[in-house]
Amino acid sequence: MNLVAEATDLTAHYIVDAYGQKRTVRAVDGVSLAIRRDEVFGIAGESGCGKSTLLKALLGAITPPLTVRGGSVSYYVDRQRMDVLRMPEEDLRALRWRVVSYVPQGSMHVLNPVRRIRSTFRDFVQAHRQVGDRESDEMARRYLDGLGLPPKVLDSYPHQLSGGMRQRVTIALATILAPPLVLADEPTTALDVVMQRAVIGMLEQTRREAGGTLVLVTHDLGVHAHLAHRVAVLYAGQVVEEADANTLFERPLHPYTKHLIQSLPRIDDRARRVGIPGQPPALDAPPPGCRFHPRCPHAMAICRAEQPPMETVGPDHRVACFLVSGGAGDGG
């Protein structure tokens, strides 16, 4: 399989020392993902399920209190395998923006407020390419023009732009050097519907024109349905189901995925929807067995005792649930 990035049994915990009391928050617990070249890979899940932590680990941005307890993250670039978590910081920095770039959460607020967009583009481009101001400006102008953003954006300060326009500028910054891997954390959250649609159109366009893989982290299943080729659903720090987008939305198998998709309201349909009872567990004391069992309407005895294994149930479809793997007996 033609992979661009891979996480193997990745376990990353926050180790917090609060008033002499050690607390371990198991934000990412044994996650394995194989991310392919030129695909949009979605990571879905609610707040506090470890999405952003997983993305940080994929980026190799591990700073205390976040600690990697096990597993590995690899990039496959320039015909080599790179062990991201065991790489010197300088080497990692050389990979950023050339190989992997990042659109942070709340990226509406990451632009320097006292510099024009033009200068920010110069910083980004000149840090990685040997080009002068004029060349860098021309590159930025042509890139923005291709994405349908007016050239006057370059002369503006961030506060003069609307929120959605700022968000699109940050995406343009992350993609202008056409890295093979772009990681985006909630790129459409806090935008209204029209702007969301515009940002999604832009993410799709940059990928179509320059190729590359987009790893898209968002809680919004509507965004995954429109953009992702494959989606992994995270619950309490673990992957519970992974499938191509059509299968995931049409034939989900994990009770959590099913419930999440069924609870979404749709225009033209006022049939009653219900939320999932209970709430996601605190990650410093996750429940034993399957982490979804306290909220699961189908929970069996084995679900309370053992963690369900990840089973492959079809091409590109994996699920971790005893209902699927038939755990009523001895877990076989």
Add this chain to the structure above:
Amino acid sequence: MAADGHLLSLEGLSREFAIRRGLAVRRFPAVDGATLSLPSSPHEILALAGESGSGKTTLARMILGLTWPSSGRILFKGRDVTLLGGRERRSWFRHEVQPVFQDPYATFNPLRTVDAYLSATARNFRVAARSERESRIDDALQAVGMSLRDVRGRYPNELSGGQLQRVSIARALITRPSLLVADEPVSMLDASLRMSIVNLFRGLRERQSVLYITHDLATAYYAADRVAVMLRGWIVEQGPVEKVLGEPRHPYTQVLKSSVLEPDPASRSGGRIAVSVSETDDFLRGGCRFAARCPQVMDVCRATVPGDAVVDGRVVKCHLYANGGTDG
């Protein structure tokens, strides 16, 4: 009950803010001539929908009496609330109209117990004799599916986001208001908790009317009876939710509806959507404020402000329906 049969009616309500550009000061109409009403009975959920910067929150703040209108009237049960004296505002209006805030995590003081917060509200509003306060609070909590026993002695960090939002709705119910003004009450909640709160609002309609402010059209369609769509300070389309969101007539509502990301990979579509570069330009331009982005723009749209027309059971502010639009 009001003489005109309305619980709330807004008549040409406007609020301007001044913005400076160099030495020039320009008037910036955040809400411009809003006309809207809620009937006294039956109770209704009215959704106020629109993108960020459309004036939804300014309109809500005027209804709550937190922002003064520049012009126009707000009639509540037939009385002009901008003319109320301080005492009457406190003893009557604030009991009748209560807010529910957006972010349950930011609403509570982390150092105070939740029940202390609720009894302070009951005390400040002098809702009942001291001996009956607890039962009033418990009654409000029961209405949101909780009880005083669930929250007694507990701090906000001991409750989940969904529970906190329930408590914050219960706080608004203590005075037994006739109108709840809820500004994005579910936008901070996770998908698995969101529908239980939206369902709660559907159930609370038995008790009073709700003004539900949101940019999420899917929950507006699900919960509301009527909807008013705002754009750059104007209400551009209002009417029953099945009409306005089901078969929108204003080009802006049509764009809004087609922008909603349905959770269904089969509904993927391309097509570029026009997005304005700067929000203030839209406000200060002459003519229709949607003209720069409208797919059906005509010459007249850039020159003159459109009027309101009744089209197919809803009110639309658009030049497309200027003549002979009254087919419904």
